[in-house]
Amino acid sequence: MPFKILEHTADVGIIAKGKTFKNALEEAARGMFFIMGSSKSKSAVQNKTEKIKISIGRENKEELVVFLFSEILAQCEINKFTPIKMNVKFYNGKTILVEVLVEYKMLNEKLMFKNIIKAITFHMLKVKHEKDYWKIQVLFDV
Secondary structure (H helix, E strand, O other), X not given: OOEEEXXXXXXXXXXXXXXXXXXXXXXXXXXXXXXXXEOOOHHHEEEEEEEEEEEEEOOOHHHHHHHHHHHHHHHHHHHOEEEEEEEEEEEOOOEEEEEEEEEEEOOOOOOOEXXXXXXXXXXXXXXXXXXXXXXXXXXXXX
């Protein structure tokens, strides 16, 4: 499994790995989406999928992870969707354009997640390049 759940006293997090920073970031997002998960059955989910685009730029990779995931979380709250996949495209080295494939809930249903992520934290955040892979560790305030 390219990501694993990181247990913490008051939070939950993930450690994700990838051959490139882009791959590790996509795996970290996959871990976040897994943690959020929908508590509704598949029959309560519309099969409609759409893409939203988030453009974000930061000076370092640690800030990029926190602010990107925070924006995805905000979009989930505002637009009432469950994210299922993220594709990352890099521009100019520091700014990225992110396409997030989202799955919308039925309008007459209340959006519910298995775990409510309140915030993405800098606590214990790590973004490291190892010998032949990138590693991202991030905690979520639940």
